[in-house]
Amino acid sequence: MPGGTEGQPDAKPHWQGHRERLRGKLLKRGAGALEDYEVLEVILMAFIPRRDVKPIAKALMARFGSLSGILAAPGADLVKVEGIGETVAAYLKAIAELQSRASREEISKRPAISSWSALIDYVRTELQHEKREQFRVLFLDRKNQLIADEVMGHGTVDHAPVYPREIARRALELQASSLILVHNHPSGDTTPSRADIDMTREIIDVLDPFDITVHDHLIAGTGGVTSFRSSGLI
Template identity: 80%
Template sequence: MRQVEEAPLFGLANTPKPVAPKPHWQGHRDRLRTKLVERGASALEDYELLETLLFAFIPRRDVKPVSKALIARFGSLSGVLAARPADLVKVGGVGETVAAYLKATAEIGARASRETLQARTVISSWSALTDYVKKELQHEGREQFRVLFLDRKNQLIADEIMGHGTVDHAPVYPREIARRSLELQASSLILVHNHPSGDPTPSRADIDMTREIMDALDALDITVHDHLIAARSGVLSFRAQGLI
């Protein structure tokens, strides 16, 4: 009796399953990581550097549009890291977890800068000082007044906020600065505040307030080395402008 070969069920038994193509962004991630490792982080554009950071936080989607949208929304890479979580989550693809990780990354950078500054003689490390001030204050939305308290070797003892304010004013009390200087046994200090308007040009009130603080500290033999104003366009030095 002749054996009849059975036909495959529905004609699909021997049909290979189609292989899903890899998402286009998967290869892009590999290439970007290779570029970073082989050529260094400085070889990456700002949006590419932000992409590599987002890889860890957003594992299964193309993050290039998210990275570019963040920089477009906040103006720069530093602007992204300085942004408030409530503003970050307004960008498509950014949730509370990603916003939290971005803020943690920003704080790591700020603390690393502070450690670098603490290990050096502040007044002779102008680039380290201005980098630190810019990271801390250039994107701050409200005016903030800070004091860098220095020891006899002009090394940083503490960086403290001495006044919070509105978009154009932060109350400052010279006697409070003098009291805190004595508590920390500071020999000198540098005044720092920001201009949220983006223009670091000092106002008449800025100049008068600086003089009041210097007068309060003169009797204590505590020197004011400089007053720095941070803004998006840069950092202005009172001493370099001949105002101290």
């Protein structure tokens, strides 16, 4: 007969005991005691109730390289990993959106330039894994609080078209007093190019007659975030 010996209950699946141990580790020692793949396991346990999720978590880490890479991955790429269906992919994308909105809240509550670490975290979260270059502008009011974060240009793997006069027009529409320029380098190298430097200067010159300040230009990539101001380029 299937299961254990006659008169004895079936043994629990091995992964069920692993789940209980992992939950206990989380509750007793805190999430910081877990490895990245174990944090991912805990999440997957809620979405995949009757399967060993450890191999799935490790497969996701192997394919996308990091937790941030997993959350940034398109749903169409997530479902290519064995064990990840459309429903689980949708849940992971919802978690990514929660992370993005929470980061945006952090920089919306306080003046952006006085909560610099939160701003850098937000920029990194939003752009470090983008496959194409994207140019965004953070429009700020007179108190340096965020009015809007808008994409002003989509591009290829190494170029995004930017129109300084369009940025000026939008800043005036929003009654912005200052702004922060943001774009990504899909290569991962966040070193500003000569084109990046020249374009930044052109935007500053176009905004100057309107008394609109460019506080900084941030370049994000898998290598981190580079600040023009900190680099002496503004």
